[in-house]
Each structure stands twice: as structure tokens, then as C-alpha cells.
Amino acid sequence: MTAPDRDGGVGDGRDRTADGRVDVCVVGAGPAGALVARALAGAGYDVVVLEAGPRFDPTDRVERMERSIRPYYGPPDVWEMGGPRDAFSATGELHYPLNAARVKGVGGSSLHWQGMVMRLHESDFERRTRSGYGADWPFDYETLRPYYARAERRLGVSGASDNPFAPPREEPHPLPAFPPSYSDSLFAPACERLGVTTHSVPNARNSEAFDGRAACVGYGTCKPVCPSGAKWSADHEIRAAETEGARVVDRAPVQRLLTGERPDRVTAAVYATPDGVEHRQAARQFVLAAGGVETPRLLLLSRSPDHPDGLANASGLVGRYFTEHLFAGAGGRLDEPTRQNHVGFNTTESHQFYDDPGAGTERGIPASDADLAPIKLEFLNYAGPSPVEMALSGEDWGDALLSRLRAGYGTHVAMGALVEATPRRENRVALDPSRTDDHGNPVPDVRWSLDARTRRTLARANEIQHAILAELGADVEWTVGPRDTGPAYHHMGTTRMGSDPAESVVDAGLRTHDVGNLSVASSSVFPTGGAMNPTLTIAALALKCADHVAESL
Amino acid sequence: MELTRRDALAALASAGVVGGGSAAVLARERRDGTDRPTGDRDRDRNRETPDGTLPDALVATAEVVYPSEVSGVSGFVRAYSLGRFEARPDYREGVRDAVDELEEHARAWYGEGYTALDRGSREELLRSMGVHSAEEDPVGTAAERVRFYVVNELLFALYTSPAGGRLVGIENPQGHPGGTGSYRRGPR
Numbered sequence: 001m002t003a004p005d006r007d008g009g010v011g012d013g014r015d016r017t018a019d020g021r022v023d024v025c026v027v028g029a030g031p032a033g034a035l036v037a038r039a040l041a042g043a044g045y046d047v048v049v050l051e052a053g054p055r056f057d058p059t060d061r062v063e064r065m066e067r068s069i070r071p072y073y074g075p076p077d078v079w080e081m082g083g084p085r086d087a088f089s090a091t092g093e094l095h096y097p098l099n100a101a102r103v104k105g106v107g108g109s110s111l112h113w114q115g116m117v118m119r120l121h122e123s124d125f126e127r128r129t130r131s132g133y134g135a136d137w138p139f140d141y142e143t144l145r146p147y148y149a150r151a152e153r154r155l156g157v158s159g160a161s162d163n164p165f166a167p168p169r170e171e172p173h174p175l176p177a178f179p180p181s182y183s184d185s186l187f188a189p190a191c192e193r194l195g196v197t198t199h200s201v202p203n204a205r206n207s208e209a210f211d212g213r214a215a216c217v218g219y220g221t222c223k224p225v226c227p228s229g230a231k232w233s234a235d236h237e238i239r240a241a242e243t244e245g246a247r248v249v250d251r252a253p254v255q256r257l258l259t260g261e262r263p264d265r266v267t268a269a270v271y272a273t274p275d276g277v278e279h280r281q282a283a284r285q286f287v288l289a290a291g292g293v294e295t296p297r298l299l300l301l302s303r304s305p306d307h308p309d310g311l312a313n314a315s316g317l318v319g320r321y322f323t324e325h326l327f328a329g330a331g332g333r334l335d336e337p338t339r340q341n342h343v344g345f346n347t348t349e350s351h352q353f354y355d356d357p358g359a360g361t362e363r364g365i366p367a368s369d370a371d372l373a374p375i376k377l378e379f380l381n382y383a384g385p386s387p388v389e390m391a392l393s394g395e396d397w398g399d400a401l402l403s404r405l406r407a408g409y410g411t412h413v414a415m416g417a418l419v420e421a422t423p424r425r426e427n428r429v430a431l432d433p434s435r436t437d438d439h440g441n442p443v444p445d446v447r448w449s450l451d452a453r454t455r456r457t458l459a460r461a462n463e464i465q466h467a468i469l470a471e472l473g474a475d476v477e478w479t480v481g482p483r484d485t486g487p488a489y490h491h492m493g494t495t496r497m498g499s500d501p502a503e504s505v506v507d508a509g510l511r512t513h514d515v516g517n518l519s520v521a522s523s524s525v526f527p528t529g530g531a532m533n534p535t536l537t538i539a540a541l542a543l544k545c546a547d548h549v550a551e552s553l
Numbered sequence: 554m555e556l557t558r559r560d561a562l563a564a565l566a567s568a569g570v571v572g573g574g575s576a577a578v579l580a581r582e583r584r585d586g587t588d589r590p591t592g593d594r595d596r597d598r599n600r601e602t603p604d605g606t607l608p609d610a611l612v613a614t615a616e617v618v619y620p621s622e623v624s625g626v627s628g629f630v631r632a633y634s635l636g637r638f639e640a641r642p643d644y645r646e647g648v649r650d651a652v653d654e655l656e657e658h659a660r661a662w663y664g665e666g667y668t669a670l671d672r673g674s675r676e677e678l679l680r681s682m683g684v685h686s687a688e689e690d691p692v693g694t695a696a697e698r699v700r701f702y703v704v705n706e707l708l709f710a711l712y713t714s715p716a717g718g719r720l721v722g723i724e725n726p727q728g729h730p731g732g733t734g735s736y737r738r739g740p741r
Contacts, residue, residue, distance in 0.1 A: 066728070072690055182738060185739075215733070217733070218725055218731050218733045219727075219728065221727060227730070339723075339739065339740065342725045343736045344727075386726070387718065387721040387727075388708070388712040388727055391712045392705045392708055393688075396685070397618035397704065398620055402620040402720060402721070405712075405720075406720075410722050
């Protein structure tokens with residue numbers, strides 16, 4: 001190949017051809033892949049990362065922020081999702097907006113994430129044993145605890161040890177927590193009167209300069225884009241991995257994994273560059289870190305005579321148990337200023353209804369003896385409309401517009417919640433043979449539905465939210481609950497982890513039961529999802545996975 | 554409320570102009586002196602604008618779409634557009650195309666150029682074109698392009714700036730890097 005040909009038709013001169021056989025090939029440059037790559041490259045191994053999406057220019061961030069505010073652009077436009085590359089189907093009971101729920105590129109979905117980083121509770125690892133549904137994890141909280149601490153240091157978590165409901169921890173967070181908002185100070189006495197305990201929120205966002213990134217400057221657009229880089233995203237981690245010697249190939253979607261004479265060993269990842277040329281990257285170990293949709297899809301696309309149902313799929317569970325977190329929320333207005341929308345992150349939550357969602361309080365939250373799942377309560381700092389977004393989409397201007405902005409902004413309050421969804425076998429990521437992507441591969445079909453427990457828990461979350469808002473004196477104007485809930489864009493469960501090869505895809509070491517040199521670092525391994533935002537757990541699992549891969553090299 | 558060029562620089566920070574574009578504005582600021590209100594230097598600056606007609610048309614539109622209680626509109630809009638154009642030439646072309654539409658409609662309906670119309674006629678023209686009810690679209694109809702490149706561009710500049718935010722009661726509006734102090738403060 002001549003030099004221009006080596007860039008895969010991109011035109012940037014970057015070599016996108018395969019290396020010789022390396023120690024580790026990582027598929028995906030999101031949080032999990034970046035952390036695995038950095039850890040293994042730092043330990044001296046030859047690492048190649050293959051990323052389907054592009055390497056975004058960090059100097060474009062403010063322009064992307066503008067897209068997130070201006071009405072012409074929808075959520076997928078901010079990070080250029082959509083089109084033939086990202087075609088998908090959603091034929092389940094509920095529509096799934098997949099391309100609003102992920103980003104392809106160096107940094108992955110952490111480019112558009114909110115940045116909330118909580119540890120799962122001890123109970124989350126024992127859902128089947130304690131509550132009789134879902135599946136237990138193959139290890140307990142204590143096993144993951146040191147990895148959580150390492151993950152918090154990697155991500156530079158700003159947090160405080162004031163959460164009485166959190167699992168035990170060994171040391172303070174690396175950075176101090178962001179102080180509570182003015183809006184939080186309005187909620188606090190109402191919660192106290194009701195007997196609801198509130199506490200700070202751990203954020204993967206610099207409250208002080210950390211790891212070469214500046215402190216947050218308050219753009220207020222964290223989700224979907226942090227222009228300043230104060231929010232941790234995996235592109236920072238990828239740059240560190242490259243400094244450690246990892247090679248990252250962007251615009252290189254992996255088409256399939258090949259096994260050789262031994263069907264229990266992957267020999268190469270076949271990836272395509274934009275010019276349509278296929279390349280084979282050989283490696284001793286392979287780590288799939290392509291998220292909860294593309295990871296099972298790639299395994300299913302890697303079917304062969306030796307693996308007729310897809311790679312690592314002897315259990316038939318690849319793609320099964322697709323699980324999300326559900327949003328419940330309520331909001332309204334007070335008769336006083338609430339100072340919302342200065343920042344795009346939250347500073348107060350309550351995990352009081354996590355381990356015991358039916359517990360009442362003596363002073364106003366009714367008890368429930370229903371079969372419920374964990375609830376995480378959030379007090380929003382971005383309730384109600386943002387003035388600039390209102391300004392850009394009205395039919396008025398001048399003084400009439402200003403009057404509308406003044407009437408529409410300033411007194412809103414809102415609460416959110418994440419609710420655990422029961423893992424369901426019928427919820428799955430399958431291949432849709434009737435549609436293909438830009439490389440001719442069947443697209444993912446996300447089939448998704450909710451069970452009665454999940455809907456009951458959403459209603460319970462609304463009950464608690466309404467009680468708090470009533471105590472605050474708010475006029476409730478909107479509620480999102482069991483009838484109109486939406487997903488939190490957390491893709492879990494599709495290569496579930498367990499000790500029984502008949503009931504799971506990967507083992508406690510994140511290695512697939514069927515293929516000895518193939519591991520998965522992703523929320524796709526969560527057997528049960530809990531109701532905490534998953535990325536800190538993804539990061540902890542990625543570091544654990546890296547340790548196991550290193551042991552076998 | 555008097556808009557200053559410092560407000561324009563703050564608006565440019567929200568619009569992704571932190572390099573050459575704002576440097577151009579700052580260079581002019583050094584020539585012009587302090588951060589005093591800008592409205593009184595508009596005539597001089599006209600000669601220095603990157604294009605003679607675009608900033609005039611933007612100012613003429615801002616006089617319609619900005620609330621009457623702000624002053625210094627001309628200096629704010631000129632400084633903002635200078636920085637914006639220098640940083641993003643493609644954007645400037647979009648504005649030029651949209652302003653061409655305004656000029657064509659003005660000449661067809663009123664027999665004179667857009668900036669020569671009085672404020673009431675400019676507003677009437679925008680409404681007649683349907684700009685007030687159009688959704689912004691950089692490749693859409695004339696009204697949609699004017700909404701995207703002219704009206705919403707101006708509203709974005711104003712309401713992502715602390716000056717515009719303060720009109721509504723938020724000194725660190727979405728899109729402005731105003732720090733992490735204001736979210737903790739109560740109303741004043």
C-alpha cells in the first residue's frame with residue numbers, strides 16, 4: 001500500500017492498517033476500552049484499540065455545545081450519530097431511541113454523559129438472593145470495592161462521604177464535592193420535615209483542577225457536551241493510553257471476530273476502513289468494550305460453522321436480558337426564585353429509598369408493602385426551561401419575547417429518579433436480517449419492554465416526589481411515571497456475567513465462558529442493573545478485566 | 554441595560570470564538586480604548602467591519618428582535634459578528650446568503666434596501682416573510698435561513714451572554730462559562 005492508501009480513505013494521513021500480532025486488541029474507545037487500554041499499555045503490553053467512530057477534534061467542543069442549544073439540531077446531531085453506519089431497528093413493545101442513547105467515537109458515550117458516578121450497593125450484587133428476582137453477581141461488593149477506589153481516582157471523582165446510605169468506602173473521594181445549589185437549600189428543610197435524608201452527589205467533573213484538566217467553569221451543558229473538559233470523558237483516558245504506547249485506530253468498525261483451528265480462541269478482529277478495505281488485527285487477547293448494544297451484535301455477527309449461533313453464545317444468552325434504567329420525575333413551580341440552569345449537573349440526591357423503596361417516614365412519606373425495586377432520587381439543578389432555548393424557538397421577539405422569558409424562567413423546581421428495571425429474557429438485542437448497515441451487516445434490533453414491578457416502582461418514585469414537592473409548596477405541573485417513562489440510556493445485561501456457563505456469557509473474570517482469550521468490559525455484563533448510574537461500575541469492571549487479561553499474558 | 558464590547562466578548566465565548574475572532578475584537582478594543590459603551594463609536598467602526606453590509610443588516614435586525622430596554626446594540630452586534638465571522642468563514646457565508654434574501658425582499662416590497670427601512674418596516678418585512686413563525690434551518694426556505702443565520706444568531710448571542718441572562722434573572726446562562734459560584738447564590 002502507498003502512504004495515502006494506508007489512512008483508509010479518510011485523507012488525514014493516519015495509518016489505519018493492521019499491526020502485526022499484538023498482545024491485546026480492544027474493541028471500542030469508550031470508558032471501558034480506554035481504561036483497559038491505558039492499564040495494559042501502562043503495564044508494558046502492546047495494545048491496539050479499534051474504534052468504529054471518529055476521533056473528534058477537541059477544539060470543536062464549543063461548536064457542539066451550540067448545536068446542543070439550537071433547535072435545528074437534535075440530540076444525535078451533536079456527536080454526528082445516525083445515517084447508514086448507525087441504522088437500527090426497535091421492534092419491541094416500546095420504541096428504543098438508540099442513536100440518542102450513544103455516541104460512536106474516541107470517548108464513546110462518555111462524550112455526552114451526565115457524569116454521575118455512584119457505587120452500586122451491596123444489595124445490588126445479591127438481587128436474586130435478597131429479593132427473589134434478577135440474578136446475583138458472581139462476586140460481592142467487597143470484591144469490586146478496591147476497583148471502585150481505583151476507578152474514582154482515574155475519573156477524578158468530586159464527592160463527599162456524607163451519604164449514610166452508600167456502601168462502605170476506604171478513603172475520601174479524590175476531589176471535594178460540589179457544594180449544594182441554592183435550589184437544594186429550598187428542598188432541604190422540606191425533606192427534613194418529611195424525614196427524607198439528602199446528601200451530596202459524586203460527580204466525574206473537576207471541582208478543582210485535576211489530571212491536566214481544569215475545574216468546571218459552568219457552561220451548563222454537561223449533557224451532551226462539556227466544552228471545557230472539566231467533565232471526565234474517555235477521550236482523556238485514550239490520550240493517556242496513547243502516551244503509554246497504545247495505538248488507537250479510529251473509523252475502524254470491527255465487522256467480525258475470527259476463530260482459527262481452535263474454535264475456543266479468537267485469532268483476529270476484522271475491521272473495515274471507510275474505503276471499504278477490510279483489515280485483520282491479530283492479537284493474543286481480545287477485549288470487547290463496545291457497549292451494551294454493539295458488543296452482543298458483534299458476537300452475533302461473528303457466527304461461523306464452529307459458532308453457528310454467534311461467538312461465545314453456547315448459552316444462547318448473547319443479546320438477551322437487555323436492561324435499562326427508567327426515569328421517573330415530577331416538577332412544578334414555586335412562588336419564589338429558584339435559580340435553576342446555572343450548571344448542568346446535580347448536587348443533591350437521596351438514596352434513602354434505594355435498599356428499602358417501600359419504607360415510609362413518620363412525617364409524610366407513606367409506606368408501601370408492594371414488591372418494589374431500588375429507587376435513586378435526584379434534585380435537579382436544571383429544572384424548567386433555559387432562557388436561551390426558549391428564545392430560539394418562539395414566535396415572538398423584542399419586548400414580547402423578553403416578557404415570555406421572564407414569565408417562563410425562574411421559579412421551577414424538579415425531581416428526577418432512576419429506577420431499576422427487572423432483567424427480562426425477552427428483552428434483547430438481536431440482528432435484524434431485513435436491514436443492513438453501511439458495510440452490509442444486519443443492524444441491531446433493540447426489543448424492549450417493562451414489567452409490572454418496574455412500573456410499580458416508577459409509581460412509587462412519583463409518590464415520594466409528589467410528597468416532597470407538596471411539602472415544598474410547589475404546584476406540580478408535570479409528572480413522568482409508569483405510563484410515559486423513558487430510558488436513561490444505560491445499556492446493560494446483554495452479555496451477562498455469572499458462574500454457570502448455561503446461565504451467563506462471561507465469568508467472574510469478565511472472560512467469555514466459551515472463548516478463552518475473549519473478554520468483555522462493559523455494562524453488558526451486569527446481571528442486574530441496580531438503579532445507580534453505571535459508568536463508575538463499568539470503570540471498576542474494566543480495571544478488573546485488565547488485571548485478569550494481564551494475568552493471562 | 555447598556556451592552557458593551559465586554560458583553561460581546563462574553564457572547565463570543567459562548568459561540569465558540571476563543572481564538573482569532575476574539576483576538577480581532579480585542580485588537581480593535583486596544584485601538585479604541587477602554588470598555589466604554591460602544592454605541593458612540595459605531596460610525597468609525599463601520600469602515601473596519603469585515604464586510605460593509607452584513608453587520609449593518611445584523612444591527613438593523615437586532616433593533617427589531619432585541620428588547621427595547623437594551624442599548625449599545627450596534628457595538629455589541631458589530632463586535633460579536635466580527636469575531637464570529639473571522640472564526641467561522643462558513644458561517645459568514647450563511648449570513649451573507651440570508652441577508653441577501655432580506656435585501657431582495659426589501660427591494661421587491663419596499664423599493665429600498667433592508668437597512669434603509671425604518672424599524673417598523675423591518676419588523677413588518679420579517680413577519681411578512683414568515684421569519685417569526687419559521688423554525689431555524691440553515692438549508693431551508695428563505696424564512697428558515699433568516700431565522701437560523703440572522704434572528705436566532707442574534708438571540709443566541711444575547712441570551713447566552715451574562716448581560717442577556719441578567720435581563721431574565723440568570724447571570725450565568727446556559728452556554729456561558731460563568732463559573733460555579735452563581736448556582737449557589739440566592740436571588741438578589
